Amino acid sequence: MMGIQIRLEKFTGPLDLLLHLIKSQEMDIYDIRIVEITEQYLTIIEQMQQLDLDIAGEFLLMAATLIHIKSRMLLPISDEIIEEEEDPRAELVKRLLEYQRYKDVAEFFQQLPQLERDIFVGQFQLSDFIEGASEENEVAIGLYQLAAAFHQLLKDKPPETFHEVVRESLSVADYIDRITEKLLNKNRLSFREISPAKFSRSELIVTFIATLELVKMHIINIEQVNDFSEIWLSLTISPEQLSRISPQKDLLTYG
Amino acid sequence: MDNLRQLIEAFIFASDIPLSLDRLSVLSEQPKALIKPIVEQLQLQYVAAERGFYLAEVAGGYQFRTVVELAPWLRKLSKDRASRFSRAALETLAIIAYRQPATRSEIEYLRGVDSGGVMKTLLDKNLLRILGKKDMPGRPLMYGTSRQFLELFGLRDLTDLPTLKEFTALDPALTEADPLDPEPVE
């Protein structure tokens, strides 16, 4: 072995590793000794048997590139095509130089005074001191934030049959009955309790609409402490009143 | 001594909670006896120079605060920030952008909370528009995004919205969690 002990994690990618080898062997980047460097590169790759596969794939791709360049360098150059024939290393050299440049920029960024590492701004919170200035936590938004928000919502609750929200077979009125019945036995129920996991999406929706209708009819109260936290339902009227109110259900526009 | 004054000032400025003399002493590695007069001097300086903020003594510590008289002006700071939204507004806008035409109940289903207030705010800001009534029981209103929405996000049209596929491609771990690939509706 050549006594090169290298940990691949130290490198951000194959170009980084290659640059390191070229420098440590004191090679001229414009005249890379391709046979030597390929050999070293492959030795290092072999040492990493237990690499993260994704990373390994990229390092292996570079190995293949090196071997390809090496074989092209070894081919006898035919006279006819010599004019068009570029140095097989040219593309690699260009990429290395280009990469080196951004590596330098990255190092420059590293040295710049960074906010919250070297430099700090005031932590004054306007809303803490001035009434009327308080607002929900605001987020700066762009396209990414928009897409991310939608993605998150879908992840939380994938809606397949979104457009046929209310099936005729499910009656909001029926669900209103079910919910109030449950609430008669227990004063306070979470939305989760009235919509068991086995519910289909349509059933969930109808339950939700029924809940909203009940709120509108001032039969129940719903409360939620935080966004996305549990929604609690409680009766606002007595059971006796409830029986008198039920005819109102007929006014519902749902089936 | 002057450098210590500078350091104390910076500590108080950069801290998110009021700093007590004890804490300032620990942070600056200087005895409290040295720090106390400096803090008092700072308090006087800010008031005397009629700066926009002053060094307040609160909750057993010190903290810079804006002067009380300016409150009516400062309140304006939290308004009219076109590119800043509450989480609720962002979510609602996101659903409508990707799902339009969308009804209020569809939006509320996805968000899991009442969204009437947020939708009204977005309508007031002209970011949403009403597309008509949906052909279903109750004839609910259908909402879509407006021209101002496109302008705000620098989009030529709705097809410029990142598709979820492109979005999840950034994070391979998420791809499997999401079987959907809804292209934005035009």
Add this chain to the structure above:
Amino acid sequence: MDNLRQLIEAFIFASDIPLSLDRLSVLSEQPKALIKPIVEQLQLQYVAAERGFYLAEVAGGYQFRTVVELAPWLRKLSKDRASRFSRAALETLAIIAYRQPATRSEIEYLRGVDSGGVMKTLLDKNLLRILGKKDMPGRPLMYGTSRQFLELFGLRDLTDLPTLKEFTALDPALTEADPLDPEPVE
């Protein structure tokens, strides 16, 4: 006049983002021509008085920031010291800062590695933003740096960055960012 100075100072102090002259003008209901000299005077005052913070011009606006010399001390205030960036993240930022608008495949070609994860982290930290879609087959998303990127490194704008030329010790011929001919090797 002095009151306006006080108001400007309070606005800048109380805002969580740098305030531009335009914004200050709207907030204070005074012409920019009146505000500019006040801001400049404030900048001088803070430096001259050797305060713990100064009025920095950053990301197209003005913001109070602690003086850089105090960094080693102030770091004691911050709880998570892990707010440092990985080399992968800095490389990706470097490429996007200089080549924007840049597509993911361009970035990956230049870095030689998959960069989706890093880019997502940078997007989540609001250091990058999506600029739209590129007019080419597949319409890939284009990325650029954000205002927060400027704030992170205390830059007034992108022209504050050294030119790439200044980094090219290796090859004086490579002065400008070359157009990338080949699409990434995948």
